[in-house]
Amino acid sequence: MSSAKLSRRRVVGAGLGALSSAVAGVSAGCTARSGPPRRLLLATGPEGGPYNAFGAALARAVAASGSRLRIVPVSTAASVDNLRELDAGAVDLALAMADVAEDAALGREPFTRRAAATALARVYVNYTHLLVPADGPVRSLRDLAGRPVAAGAAGSGVQVVAGRVLREAGLGEGPSPARERQLGLAESARALREGAVDALFWSGGVPTPALSTLSREVPLRFLPLDGYVGPLRERYGPVYTAVTLPSGAYGLAEPVGTxxxxxxxxxxxxxPEAAARELLTVVFDRWSDLLREVTAGARLEPRFAISTGRVPLHPGAVAYYRSVYG
Known part of the structure; x- marks a missing residue:
């Protein structure tokens, strides 16, 4: 996707619904502070997805704070698309998965050169979900050989992590690779429900509402992926960690490592440094509101927020963390 696709219709369509009440808050806030509002475009993700929800919540929180900033969420395909838009200067801010962000910072595939991106904060952790019908023939990742798999939308971080997991399992190529289909979350859920695919990859918070709905409609099995953490860390670095889908989520009787x-x-x-510091002030003041829509039980803590690996912190972020936490 090129930056030219960030048309006025797309920005307004993504931003107005989330900002219908926020714009009034920004206008009111400007009367208390000098200077015009600064409008920052935030690349999020598909409408209805967690990045989109986070972006809308951030826009509302910034507006309610009386800040001179105005955050306008922009709907995208998510992580890969977002880094490309950020590098092209089509947006000012972006959300992205850590593995994709490091790929961009290093100029590693799927990027052809180092992208111009800095980090403000590590905000929360995605859990990789691999779902199959409970009454189907797939009992392990390797059983996906030759089978159709919903592996994330084109330009998404899901597509990156799904492809890496499949390649590590020997299913990316060879005589009988998994047949990856580029589908967004809603399309993936529909395809699994209708039997058009045999498995669904997703990377997001727990619980992801669309998957909670699917689990009530179709008996599901969640396949463990924690055995691939070590090999992926060796190949791509510590952006990958072992986490657990907890029992109770999606009706799980037992936790599943992933x-x-x-x-x-x-x-x-x-x-500008001042804008970055102002934005982070709101993020840390309102983190519980921001994370409520994307993942249950998560906290935003400075000791984790500054852990952005090979993606350098923005100078404004450095100044913010030093001023608040020393």
Whole structure:
């Protein structure tokens, strides 16, 4: 996706619904502070997805704070798409999974060169879900050989992590690779429900509402992926961690070990230091509201927020963390 696709219709369509009440809050806040509002475009993800929900919540929180900033969420395909838009200067801010952000920072596939991106914070952890019908023939990842798999939308972080897991299992190529289908979450759930695919990859918070709904409609099995954490860390670094889908989530009788990947809030280096500090003030003041829609029980703590690996912190983020936490 090129930056030219960030049309006025797309920005307004993504932003107005989330900001119908927020714009009034920004206007009121400007009367208390000098200077015009600064409008920052935030690349999020597909409408109805967790990045989109986080972006809408952040826009509302910034508006309610009386800040001079105005955050406008922009609907995208998610992580890979977001880094490309950020690098092109089409947006000011972006959300992305840590593995994709490091790929961009290092100029590693799927990127052809180093992207211009800095981190504001590590905000929460995605859990990799691999779902199959409970009454189907698939009992392990390797059983997906030759079978159709919903492996994330084109330009998404799900597509990246799903492809890496499948390749590590020997299902990315060879005589009988898994047949990856590029589908977003809603399309993936529909395809699994209708039997068009035999498995569904997703990376997101727990519980993900669309998967909770699916689990009430179709008996599901969640396949463990924690055995692939070590090999992926060796190949790609510590962006991958072992996490657990807890019992009770999605009706699980027992916890399921899987792969965790952090999410970063990113900014172009050209975003002014003062704006970055002002934005982070709101993020840390309102973190519980921001995370409520994307993952249950998560907390945003500075000692984790600054852990952005090979993606350098924005100067404004460095100044914020030093001023508040020393």
């Amino acid at each position: 792969l965790g990947v952090a999410n970063y809030l990113l900014a172009r280096g050209e975003v």
